[in-house]
Amino acid sequence: MAFLKNLLHYTEAFIEWTGRIVCWLIFLLMLLAVFEVITRRVLGSPTVWTFELSGFLLAGITMLSLAYTQLHYGHVNIDFIYDRLSERARAIVNIFSFFPFLFLYCYIFLSLGTKYAAKSWAMQETAGTAWNPIIYPVKTVIPVGAALLLIIGLVQLIQNVAIAIKGKEL
Amino acid sequence: MIDLSPEMAVFLMFSLMLIGLISGHPLAFVLGGVGAIIGFVGWGPGALYMIVARTYSTLTNQILIAIPLFVLMAVFLDKSGIAEGLFTSMMYLFGKLNGGVALAVTILSVVFAATTGVIGASVVSMALMSVPVMMKYNYDRKLAAGVVTAGGTLGILIPPSIMLILMADQSGQSVGRLFAGALFPGVVLGGLYFIYVLITAYRNPEKAPALTEEELSQVSAFQLMRMLLLNFIPPIILILGVLGTIWRRGHSD
Numbered sequence: 364m365a366f367l368k369n370l371l372h373y374t375e376a377f378i379e380w381t382g383r384i385v386c387w388l389i390f391l392l393m394l395l396a397v398f399e400v401i402t403r404r405v406l407g408s409p410t411v412w413t414f415e416l417s418g419f420l421l422a423g424i425t426m427l428s429l430a431y432t433q434l435h436y437g438h439v440n441i442d443f444i445y446d447r448l449s450e451r452a453r454a455i456v457n458i459f460s461f462f463p464f465l466f467l468y469c470y471i472f473l474s475l476g477t478k479y480a481a482k483s484w485a486m487q488e489t490a491g492t493a494w495n496p497i498i499y500p501v502k503t504v505i506p507v508g509a510a511l512l513l514i515i516g517l518v519q520l521i522q523n524v525a526i527a528i529k530g531k532e533l
Numbered sequence: 534m535i536d537l538s539p540e541m542a543v544f545l546m547f548s549l550m551l552i553g554l555i556s557g558h559p560l561a562f563v564l565g566g567v568g569a570i571i572g573f574v575g576w577g578p579g580a581l582y583m584i585v586a587r588t589y590s591t592l593t594n595q596i597l598i599a600i601p602l603f604v605l606m607a608v609f610l611d612k613s614g615i616a617e618g619l620f621t622s623m624m625y626l627f628g629k630l631n632g633g634v635a636l637a638v639t640i641l642s643v644v645f646a647a648t649t650g651v652i653g654a655s656v657v658s659m660a661l662m663s664v665p666v667m668m669k670y671n672y673d674r675k676l677a678a679g680v681v682t683a684g685g686t687l688g689i690l691i692p693p694s695i696m697l698i699l700m701a702d703q704s705g706q707s708v709g710r711l712f713a714g715a716l717f718p719g720v721v722l723g724g725l726y727f728i729y730v731l732i733t734a735y736r737n738p739e740k741a742p743a744l745t746e747e748e749l750s751q752v753s754a755f756q757l758m759r760m761l762l763l764n765f766i767p768p769i770i771l772i773l774g775v776l777g778t779i780w781r782r783g784h785s786d
Contacts, residue, residue: 422592438559445557460558464566
């Protein structure tokens with residue numbers, strides 16, 4: 364039991380750190396947007412790569428922060444009934460809603476996302492635009508984000524079972 | 534794979550969605566999960582591939598980049614304390630009038646709406662700042678709550694607005710044009726809130742009393758000017774920046 368408890372806590376700490384690292388991407392995105400405005404509007408000579416690169420950053424920010432947000436139960440939800448439940452009832456509802464929704468989501472993006480990214484790696488896919496960057500690293504964030512989400516989903520499932528049985532987290 | 538008629542698919546999706554939403558599960562996974570389940574049941578595994586492919590194109594959508602950036606801007610305004618400073622200076626500015634605090638909230642809502650695109654954040658921070666003050670002065674509870682919540686909704690109308698960015702993406706319209714179209718109605722609505730509070734407070738001073746002399750004398754005219762300038766300049770720069778983009782887009786599209 365102590366081993367399980369440690370494992371859960373280390374995993375939570377790991378997800379916490381992924382969030383703390385990924386959050387810096389948004390400042391990079393901000394700087395890119397400022398750079399784009401200055402080169403386009405002030406200097407009048409826009410670069411070919413800023414706009415596209417900011418799209419790739421958006422993909423990274425969104426997919427890689429999914430797990431961190433779930434760790435803090437921060438995803439937008441409708442809580443007008445959920446908030447009135449007791450902690451134990453909430454844990455039981457969570458256990459049942461994890462499978463058709465969160466885990467299904469993880470499964471699709473992990474299994475099919477991996478195939479999707481692997482195909483892109485195999486043909487060394489590029490964007491086909493003027494800048495023509497490689498896009499397989501960007502496609503890889505989909506399965507990676509889903510894997511992180513699956514990890515935290517499993518941790519929370521165990522924690523919810525613990526709450527439902529013992530009334531408190533491990 | 535079951536042969537689903539369109540009506541049956543819609544019915545099943547709505548019922549599953551309602552169950553999911555009531556369970557308090559994150560909206561994103563409920564909507565995605567329902568789509569995937571019905572897609573798999575009705576159209577087979579091919580539907581799931583479509584989800585992944587669509588996800589990639591949505592993730593790298595150039596229009597949607599604006600959303601995290603606007604949220605970041607709202608966080609900056611909130612954490613830097615500018616919002617609080619703005620509220621205090623507006624409160625003292627309108628303090629002599631009946632309903633001064635409510636008027637300050639309305640003006641602040643317009644400024645907030647013009648600098649951020651989200652509702653939630655501005656309503657929460659405004660409620661935290663202004664409701665205790667209004668309760669201290671025995672404002673009518675309905676008026677106090679109404680001013681904060683109604684003012685908060687201006688966030689989706691006055692550009693930049695995240696809702697309009699999503700609408701632009703879905704309908705293929707130019708973001709700049711939607712912003713230009715929503716600007717005037719938004720400002721008119723804000724103005725109507727202001728006039729409503731002004732009239733209500735004038736007719737029923739007990740519902741929304743003015744600040745006391747004692748409270749007003751805490752801040753001198755010079756201090757008030759300094760506070761106003763200090764807290765107004767950054768939002769004004771932001772507002773001009775947004776209006777500038779609308780003007781340029783409006784002319785180039």
